[in-house]
Structure formats: C-alpha cells, structure tokens
Amino acid sequence: MILIDKRVGSGPLFHLFPKGQAQLTTLRYGDFAFTGNGPEGMPYQIGIERKQIREIASTIGDGRLMGHQIPGLVREYQVVYLVVEGRWRGDPKTGILQTQQYWRKGYPSGEDVCNGTARFMANDIRKFLTTLESMAGVRLRYTEDQRGTIQEVLSLHSWWTGKEWEGHHAHLVIQGPPIERMWLRKPSVFQYMAACLPGIGWKRSGAVVAHFPTLGDMVMAGEKEWCKIEGVGKGVAKKVVEVINWRREG
Numbered sequence: 001m002i003l004i005d006k007r008v009g010s011g012p013l014f015h016l017f018p019k020g021q022a023q024l025t026t027l028r029y030g031d032f033a034f035t036g037n038g039p040e041g042m043p044y045q046i047g048i049e050r051k052q053i054r055e056i057a058s059t060i061g062d063g064r065l066m067g068h069q070i071p072g073l074v075r076e077y078q079v080v081y082l083v084v085e086g087r088w089r090g091d092p093k094t095g096i097l098q099t100q101q102y103w104r105k106g107y108p109s110g111e112d113v114c115n116g117t118a119r120f121m122a123n124d125i126r127k128f129l130t131t132l133e134s135m136a137g138v139r140l141r142y143t144e145d146q147r148g149t150i151q152e153v154l155s156l157h158s159w160w161t162g163k164e165w166e167g168h169h170a171h172l173v174i175q176g177p178p179i180e181r182m183w184l185r186k187p188s189v190f191q192y193m194a195a196c197l198p199g200i201g202w203k204r205s206g207a208v209v210a211h212f213p214t215l216g217d218m219v220m221a222g223e224k225e226w227c228k229i230e231g232v233g234k235g236v237a238k239k240v241v242e243v244i245n246w247r248r249e250g
Contacts, residue, residue: 002157003033010050016150021157029072030080032153036160038078046160047077050149053086053099057120060128070136081156082132083141085149090122097122190215198243199236207231219244 004014006024010031014024027033030047038044049069051059059065073080087100097120132138141156143149159168193215195205211229212218226237 001034002153003027005031013146013150016146017154021154029069029076033077034157034161036079036157037164039165041164044078044160045076046079046081046156047073048081048083048153048156049073050083050085053084053088053097053125056084056125056128057097060120060124066132070132070138073138074136079139079160080137081139081141082129083143083149083152084129085143085145087144088122088125095121095123097125190218194218198239199232200240204229204231 002017002022003025004010004017004022005027006014007026011024014022027047029049031050032048034046036044036046051065056065059069070080089098089100090096091098129140133140141152143152188209191205191209194200194208195202197208200208207229208218212221221241223234223237223241226232226240227234232240
C-alpha cells in the first residue's frame with residue numbers, strides 16, 4: 001500500500017492512483033511512502049518527495065528543502081527519492097531557467113522562472129540537484145507532469161515490493177567467462193580476490209566478504225572456518241586453503 005500525504009502538495013493526486021493501491025494519511029515528511037523489501041529480509045521504509053521545478057528554484061533561496069525537508073526525510077526513511085516534476089531547460093542564450101508548458105514545431109516557447117526581479121539559472125538548479133544526489137544520498141527521478149509522477153511512484157513501489165532484495169539480478173553481467181562476471185557497482189579488492197579463488201567466483205564472493213572481517217582473516221582461515229560459509233563444502237574449502245597457502249609460501 002502506498003501512503004499519500006493528504007495535504008495540498010500530494011493529496012489531490014490520490015484519485016489518480018489505481019483503486020486499492022493508495023491510502024490517504026498524514027506523513028511527517030515526504031509526499032509518498034511505503035515499506036519495501038531490503039537486504040537480508042529487512043523491511044525498508046521508502047520516502048518520496050515531489051517537487052515541481054518552480055518549487056525547487058524557490059527552496060534554493062529560502063533554504064526550506066535543505067534546512068528542514070531533506071534532513072527529515074533522511075531521518076525518517078532508509079531510502080529517499082526526490083521526484084522533480086515539470087518540463088524545464090536553460091534559455092539557449094542566457095541560461096536562465098525556463099519552464100516549458102508545451103512544445104511547438106521548431107523553437108519551443110518557454111517562461112522564465114523568477115522570484116520578483118530575481119532570475120534563476122538552470123545550471124544552478126542542476127548543480128543543486130547533483131549535490132543532493134552526491135552528498136545527501138537522495139535519489140533523483142524526473143517526470144514531466146502529475147501522471148508521470150504517479151507512474152514513477154507506482155514503478156518504485158513495484159520494484160521494492162515485487163521481489164525480495166536478493167531476487168533482483170538485472171545488475172549482474174551474465175555474459176563472458178565466470179571470472180569476468182561482476183557487479184555493476186565496483187567491487188572491493190577484498191571481494192575481487194575472493195572471487196578469484198577456486199569454487200568461489202562472484203556468486204559466493206559476497207558471502208565470503210560478509211563472513212571474514214578482513215582480508216587477513218580470510219587468508220589465515222583454515223578449512224573448518226571456510227566450511228561455515230554458505231555454499232562452501234569440504235572439497236571447495238580444501239582447494240581454497242591449498243591455493244592460499246601455496247601463494248603465501250610462494
């Protein structure tokens with residue numbers, strides 16, 4: 001069930017969600033929230049903040065987003081998404097932020113975003129959003145309108161609740177020899193070395209890293225300790241220890 005804050009920013013979108021998939025409530029932070037499947041069976045609280053591009057621009061000036069909303073979201077939820085809604089660009093000549101309500105053939109019309117006489121630069125908005133993503137860990141999503149935002153929220157809900165955490169495999173490269181298979185995220189040197197051991201590979205390397213506190217502990221471990229790792233039997237443990245000892249002695 002997707003929880004929707006009933007206040008002005010998100011409450012009016014409730015009727016656009018499929019029947020039975022959403023519920024109006026009062027959220028302390030965020031416009032949408034739900035519980036997803038985290039690592040090792042842990043429930044993860046997912047929070048989603050929706051901001052139209054004009055709101056993003058205004059919050060840079062008054063500090064409301066960074067001073068109150070983002071810290072609250074990060075405290076409240078394990079994972080935070082910010083949906084930036086609207087069609088926008090920098091004016092090709094001046095770089096001033098413009099919203100685009102519609103496109104025409106040829107040169108699209110736009111409307112400058114301003115606060116009184118002040119104008120906002122589109123590049124400043126992009127850098128601000130990059131800071132949120134890189135420094136605060138907020139995950140960004142971009143939509144053009146309300147219905148796009150709803151589709152994005154439904155898609156996130158489906159991903160987080162449709163499978164257990166370990167059931168997601170699309171991030172694995174499945175082509176090539178086993179030793180070349182790796183996570184799309186860069187593995188640690190520890191995990192890479194574990195994956196090179198006989199009978200371990202990338203499939204079991206994560207379990208190895210989780211079992212041994214340090215690389216030194218892995219290198220010094222005996223067969224009995226290796227057998228405590230899920231998926232590692234006596235035969236594999238023996239080969240692993242033999243290889244490690246041979247390399248140490250060599």
